[in-house]
Amino acid sequence: MSEKIKLKITDRQGQKHDVDVEIDSNTNLMEFCRDNSFGVEGFCGGMGSCASCHIHIESSEHYGNPDDDELAMLDDISNSKTNSRLGCQIEINKDIDGIKFEIAQEP
Amino acid sequence: MIKTDIIIIGAGPVGLFTVFEAGLMKLKCHVIDSIAQPGGQLTEIYPKKPIYDIPGYPSVLAGDLIDKLVEQASPFKPGFTLGERAEKIKKVKDGFLITTNNGTTHNAPVVIIAGGLGSFEPRKPKIDNIENFESKGIHYIIKDPTKYETRNIVISGGGDSALDWSLYFAEKNIFVDLVHRSDRFRAHKDSVKKAFEFEKDGKMKIHTFSEVVGVNGNKNLETVLIESNKKVKEIKTEFWFPLFGLSPKLGPISNWGLKIEKNAIVVNTFDYSTNIKGIFAIGDVNTYPGKLKLILCGFHEAALAIQSAYKIINPDKRYNMKYTTVQGIQGF
Numbered sequence: 001m002s003e004k005i006k007l008k009i010t011d012r013q014g015q016k017h018d019v020d021v022e023i024d025s026n027t028n029l030m031e032f033c034r035d036n037s038f039g040v041e042g043f044c045g046g047m048g049s050c051a052s053c054h055i056h057i058e059s060s061e062h063y064g065n066p067d068d069d070e071l072a073m074l075d076d077i078s079n080s081k082t083n084s085r086l087g088c089q090i091e092i093n094k095d096i097d098g099i100k101f102e103i104a105q106e107p
Numbered sequence: 108m109i110k111t112d113i114i115i116i117g118a119g120p121v122g123l124f125t126v127f128e129a130g131l132m133k134l135k136c137h138v139i140d141s142i143a144q145p146g147g148q149l150t151e152i153y154p155k156k157p158i159y160d161i162p163g164y165p166s167v168l169a170g171d172l173i174d175k176l177v178e179q180a181s182p183f184k185p186g187f188t189l190g191e192r193a194e195k196i197k198k199v200k201d202g203f204l205i206t207t208n209n210g211t212t213h214n215a216p217v218v219i220i221a222g223g224l225g226s227f228e229p230r231k232p233k234i235d236n237i238e239n240f241e242s243k244g245i246h247y248i249i250k251d252p253t254k255y256e257t258r259n260i261v262i263s264g265g266g267d268s269a270l271d272w273s274l275y276f277a278e279k280n281i282f283v284d285l286v287h288r289s290d291r292f293r294a295h296k297d298s299v300k301k302a303f304e305f306e307k308d309g310k311m312k313i314h315t316f317s318e319v320v321g322v323n324g325n326k327n328l329e330t331v332l333i334e335s336n337k338k339v340k341e342i343k344t345e346f347w348f349p350l351f352g353l354s355p356k357l358g359p360i361s362n363w364g365l366k367i368e369k370n371a372i373v374v375n376t377f378d379y380s381t382n383i384k385g386i387f388a389i390g391d392v393n394t395y396p397g398k399l400k401l402i403l404c405g406f407h408e409a410a411l412a413i414q415s416a417y418k419i420i421n422p423d424k425r426y427n428m429k430y431t432t433v434q435g436i437q438g439f
Contacts, residue, residue: 041224041355043148043224043354043355044148044152044153045400047152047153047156049152049153049156050152050352050354051352052354068291069293071289071291072265072289072291072292072293073293075265075287075288075289075291075293076264076265076266076288076293076351076352077230077351078230078232078233078351079233080288106354107230107231107233107351
């Protein structure tokens with residue numbers, strides 16, 4: 001039995017979901033949200049090039065620092081905030097256990 | 108009215124390769140795409156990213172792959188309706204009639220949808236009265252830049268599109284106010300460097316940590332309000348181009364009576380035909396058990412779809428498949 005972590009997700013309709021997710025190698029938040037009907041498209045496939053997996057982190061922790069490419073992408077979205085991240089750049093592992101985030105509205 | 112053998116919707120890699128496959132079977136194609144240049148998401152979203160899973164190319168930049176596919180299709184002289192979205196479809200006696208949002212009509216016995224994730228729609232900034240000036244000074248896509256050759260223009264964004272167009276206009280001695288929300292640019296480093304050189308030369312002004320927050324005018328756009336460090340400045344201009352990228356939407360195709368599941372068109376894997384005879388769907392736009400959204404899978408789907416398309420277009424003819432090594436390329 002593989003280890004599980006908790007994700008606290010607010011979807012685009014404002015509904016809150018507490019989900020237990022198995023720590024699966026090579027899966028990121030965009031892929032989890034896309035494959036579990038959270039309405040995230042992830043159409044660039046995780047290259048950080050489309051921002052369709054834009055999320056707002058609501059936890060106090062930062063979960064790593066976005067690199068310059070991710071920041072530049074976020075700068076180009078009208079509804080990005082200081083707590084914005086791209087879900088495709090955050091891998092699901094035990095470091096993010098308990099992460100709370102809101103899936104941003106499509107700009 | 109444009110008449111052809113096959114109307115291809117989508118000028119991405121799969122649509123372009125369909126032109127080639129059809130050409131081998133002496134079928135003529137016309138390609139419609141909402142973006143003003145061929146390439147689909149490869150050109151629009153990740154032209155500078157290397158792709159590693161195209162057979163025969165250990166590594167190829169997305170933009171270069173598109174250039175090669177355009178070159179490969181060119182002997183078959185495809186027609187293009189670019190910068191227009193396929194809007195309506197109508198079944199007619201000799202096939203289908205497709206009309207774009209600009210009213211261009213196309214007629215063919217076969218339609219192949221290679222629309223990727225749909226037509227690309229611009230990301231619009233949230234400004235209250237922005238709709239009042241759309242196409243009256245505010246343009247999200249630049250198709251024909253000669254229409255905007257005036258004294259000065261305003262461009263927003265930090266990506267390649269924003270920088271490339273800023274440089275284009277500045278080179279033509281049209282003063283550019285480039286407005287960007289930070290001092291980081293997604294655009295190619297060389298373009299950014301050149302933009303700052305142009306600023307030194309007085310050809311443009313780069314407003315970093317700034318946003319356009321308002322637009323004014325009587326009938327057409329007359330001024331934009333730029334906010335920097337909580338101060339708002341009004342700039343007179345006839346044109347503002349918010350270039351924040353495009354995001355795909357399946358759009359009008361979803362109302363064409365095609366069977367759709369999870370935003371994709373359901374097809375029969377025998378020949379990637381849809382529930383409407385004469386319409387095929389290939390590449391990222393389709394779905395079937397075991398579907399993999401890979402460019403190389405789209406290429407395979409194109410080759411098979413064309414076999415059935417041939418039979419619809421030439422019901423009384425038998426096609427004897429020959430390798431390109433045998434027959435070479437006989438363009439039109």
